[in-house]
């Protein structure tokens with residue numbers, strides 16, 4: 001069983017199926033197709049399938065190389081997309097890259113997409129297939145969720161009849177193709193054979209370390225590295241609060257802190273979003289037993305979740321000082337995605353800010369060049385606004401002419417949640433400028 005699959009991987013003749021054609025699954029599918037594997041992508045969204053089969057990427061953010069790569073592999077018939085899970089019967093390799101959110105209230109994993117993909121795959125799983133979960137999952141999920149669903153729905157036995165691996169992705173939108181190829185990967189197999197086959201497969205596209213491990217270790221590494229980042233950002237945000245309180249500039253302080261050996265303070269800001277950092281710390285601790293009491297991780301989450309509300313407070317305070325009640329104010333929020341130059345609005349801090357300002361009675365307009373319902377000329381959209389709140393450091397905003405912008409607004413209040421503008425420059429243009437982490441009192 002193994003030698004046949006190994007040969008098919010080495011000769012790039014193994015049929016590859018990718019389940020879930022999102023930020024992770026689509027670029028992976030295209031890369032394997034480009035190097036010669038016959039690849040089919042399966043998604044449950046028909047409009048996404050249709051767009052992909054026309055050779056167009058279904059996202060709008062800046063993603064170097066992906067549009068060209070997709071249009072090439074579709075035109076060359078190396079890759080196509082479908083909703084038809086029966087094609088899994090002919091697959092020798094299946095990569096799973098569906099979303100794995102947490103519940104907004106309980107913070108427990110919401111595996112509806114994962115369970116659905118596993119069930120439909122299991123019903124169509126052929127003996128000898130290598131199944132790799134690329135999605136980010138809570139430690140223990142391979143053993144407690146993935147393996148039982150696949151075994152029950154297929155009637156096959158893990159490591160006897162098919163191979164099972166967890167190989168989490170480490171990509172960032174905006175660098176998807178580059179990250180897939182250049183980032184080290186942990187390859188956590190349920191058996192040494194499964195790990196060996198997956199390492200051989202990824203070696204075709206990954207030019208970095210492929211570190212063999214067991215499934216639990218792979219699950220822990222992925223969720224822990226993102227929890228680490230969340231905690232580091234929370235520290236930076238707490239220092240931003242401190243600097244505001246004592247009348248200092250966290251950006252200057254941070255730069256000098258980082259001159260000390262072995263220090264690497266992260267960036268503070270208006271909040272943390274996306275489909276990774278806000279939920280992976282919860283996944284990390286989701287299956288912890290009674291012997292473990294999480295303290296730091298929930299605290300870091302609370303600090304970071306509070307940042308857009310802090311930006312709302314900064315806005316209300318600046319308006320009040322200008323004699324404008326927030327309930328009578330018109331506020332423009334610049335940026336609705338969670339990341340610069342991306343179209344991904346998942347868990348966007350802007351959503352929280354907008355909801356808070358509207359709750360306080362403000363008339364809020366939102367601009368974002370990458371979100372269809374928020375597009376338009378920012379110069380026109382900010383007309384007569386009492387405050388501008390910059391939430392995302394899109395290149396378009398960095399290029400804004402602050403002098404011209406100043407002539408459009410009713411009140412020159414600029415709240416900079418990402419430290420995009422220099423305070424001197426903004427103040428020289430006549431703005432009452434406030435930035436997260438900079439004391440002004």
Ligand SMILES: NC(=O)c1ccc[n+]([C@@H]2O[C@H](COP(=O)([O-])OP(=O)(O)OC[C@H]3O[C@@H](n4cnc5c(N)ncnc54)[C@H](O)[C@@H]3O)[C@@H](O)[C@H]2O)c1
Pocket residue numbers: 019020021022023024025042043044045048097098099100113114116117118134135136137169170171172173275276
């Ligand atoms: N976005 C990132 O930057 C990133 C980085 C590293 C890891 N991850 C992880 O990768 C996984 C995927 O994330 P993403 O950002 O690509 O998500 P996404 O929402 O962009 O893509 C998921 C895709 O899966 C499809 N899908 C859902 N259920 C399905 C099913 N049963 N069958 C077939 N398709 C189905 C959805 O329609 C969607 O197109 C998550 O676990 C995430 O945590 C994401």
